[in-house]
Amino acid sequence: MYKKIMVAIDDGKTSQRALKEAQNIANSYNGAICIVHAISSESEDNQSATEVLAKAEASMHALSIETRLITAETGYGATGIAKSISAAVSEWGADLVVVGTANRRGLDRFVMGSVAEQLVSKVKASILLVRPE
DSSP: OOOEEEEEOOSSHHHHHHHHHHHHHHHHHTOEEEEEEEEOTTTOOHHHHHHHHHHHHHTOOOSEEEEEEEEOOTTOHHHHHHHHHHHHHHHHTOSEEEEEOOOOOHHHHHHHOOHHHHHHHHOOSEEEEEOOO
16 A cells, blocks of 8 residues: 655654554565655754654665655754655655654644644655654
């Protein structure tokens, strides 16, 4: 069913859970995985972002794994990141997007925004949201 699974990650624990879910699905359907990590020039340098991707790739055991570092539009916060991930989903032709949720509530969610929530409205592929433990 799912042949191309994209996993959007950050350096949090929920992303590790999302990676495991994506790996299980890829192994079940003999699918390929693309791990993406979006940064903006304001939030993170390329070296630490590359380390996040390398660590994620090393933890995976799937047939086909690709990684991509995506640069988001600066100044747009969660919207810029979601837009960049959405473009990568379309470009790669993903059938499924797996993303961890921060499970923020109230003012934190209003101020920080929710990349996962934004992806639901921007991506045409199926989306699996992975909650924190």
